[in-house]
Structures are given as structure tokens and as C-alpha cells.
Amino acid sequence: MLLPFLRYLIRFIAACVFALGLGAQDTTVVLLRHAERQSLWDGDSPLAAAGRRRAQALVPLLTPFKPAALYASDLVRTQQTLAPLATALALKPQIRARDASGTLASEILREQRGHTVIVCWHHDLMKKLVRGLGVKGAVPYWPLDVYDWLWIVRVSAKGEATLETRRQELAPAAGGVPQAR
Numbered sequence: 001m002l003l004p005f006l007r008y009l010i011r012f013i014a015a016c017v018f019a020l021g022l023g024a025q026d027t028t029v030v031l032l033r034h035a036e037r038q039s040l041w042d043g044d045s046p047l048a049a050a051g052r053r054r055a056q057a058l059v060p061l062l063t064p065f066k067p068a069a070l071y072a073s074d075l076v077r078t079q080q081t082l083a084p085l086a087t088a089l090a091l092k093p094q095i096r097a098r099d100a101s102g103t104l105a106s107e108i109l110r111e112q113r114g115h116t117v118i119v120c121w122h123h124d125l126m127k128k129l130v131r132g133l134g135v136k137g138a139v140p141y142w143p144l145d146v147y148d149w150l151w152i153v154r155v156s157a158k159g160e161a162t163l164e165t166r167r168q169e170l171a172p173a174a175g176g177v178p179q180a181r
Contacts, residue, residue: 025114029133030065031151032058033123033142034077040144047080052146054147055081057170059088067091068115071108073098078120084119093120101125105132109155126151134161 035051035058047055062085070086070093072078082093096104101121108117121129123142130139133153142149147166155161 009162023033025088026138027113027152027155028058028065028116029155030067030116030118031110031126031129031153032062032081032120033126033147033149034073034075034120035081036147037077044075046076048074051077051081051147053126054170056084058168059084061168061170062118063088064165065116065118067118069094069102069112069117071096071119071121073116073121075122078122082120084116098122101128105129109133116155130163134159135163136161139163140165155179 034047035054036048037045037051038048039045058081066090070082070089070091072082072093072095074095074097079095080091085091086093096107104119105119108119119129123144123146125137126142128152130153132154135153142151146171150168151165152164152166154164
């Protein structure tokens with residue numbers, strides 16, 4: 001007699017926890033573009049000096065997000081942008097093909113549910129990645145000359161995705177990293 005009551009009580013408590021949202025957490029994806037590169041004409045150009053300074057300056061900005069994982073494309077500039085953060089957090093960036101924005105979004109939603117991740121990607125593919133994460137409505141174009149935006153996509157436990165746009169607002173002491181727009 002006591003056992004059925006305990007089972008009912010456990011199910012009731014679990015249902016209450018789920019209904020209050022305590023059993024599920026949002027997934028947060030922080031998106032940034034690779035830092036300034038040496039050449040616009042070299043498809044796999046490494047970072048310029050300003051880009052290396054930006055990469056260092058990003059560490060105190062991104063560390064408070066406490067990411068569970070870091071993602072970068074297979075191009076060297078995204079990996080170089082995340083390298084100082086990866087070192088500071090003792091995380092190894094997961095490398096994905098540049099043209100895999102859609103599959104990367106699916107992978108994050110499947111494997112990183114309830115966690116925060118940071119993705120360093122390419123301005124011309126950000127919209128595809130954001131759409132793959134479930135954002136509906138207007139998504140701004142990420143201009144070619146803008147390196148200082150952060151896009152933060154939050155996906156609720158119910159699958160509703162929102163997009164927040166922020167500027168990096170790196171301190172001038174960061175070594176003279178130029179601020180775009």
C-alpha cells in the first residue's frame with residue numbers, strides 16, 4: 001500500500017519540477033566572428049596583429065559565460081581567435097567544416113542541450129547558423145568590416161530561440177583593437 005503511494009508521490013514531484021522548468025535549462029550559444037585577419041584575399045588567412053590582440057582581449061569577456069564547449073571552423077583564423085580562451089579554460093575547440101553551419105547547429109542542439117557553448121565562425125554564415133538554432137524573425141546581416149559583435153542565441157527547454165546582439169566593447173587597453181560601428 002505504501003509503495004504505490006510513494007511511486008505516485010515521486011511522479012507528482014517530478015511533474016511539478018518539470019512544469020516549473022526546474023528540470024530543463026536553456027541552451028546558450030555565443031557566436032562571434034573570427035578576429036581581424038591578415039588578408040581578405042587569402043581564403044585561409046591567419047590573424048593580423050590586431051586580430052591577435054582581439055583574441056587575447058576576448059578572454060575576460062567570454063570567460064564569464066562558462067562554456068561547456070568551444071567550436072571553430074576548419075580555417076586557421078577561427079582557431080587562432082579561440083586559442084587564448086581555450087588555453088584559459090583548458091578546453092579543446094571542436095573543429096567543424098566551414099560549410100557545415102546547418103549540421104553544427106543541429107549538433108549543438110542535440111549534444112549541448114542545457115549548456116553554454118561559444119562558436120567562432122564567419123560573418124557570411126552566421127545567419128544560417130542562427131536559423132539552424134531556431135531563431136525566427138529578423139536576423140541582421142553581419143557586415144564584412146564588423147569584428148566586434150557577439151550574437152547570443154538562447155534556446156529555451158521548449159525550443160523557442162531568441163537572438164541578442166551585443167558589442168564586445170573591449171577596453172582600449174586591449175592594445176588598440178579597432179571598434180567597428
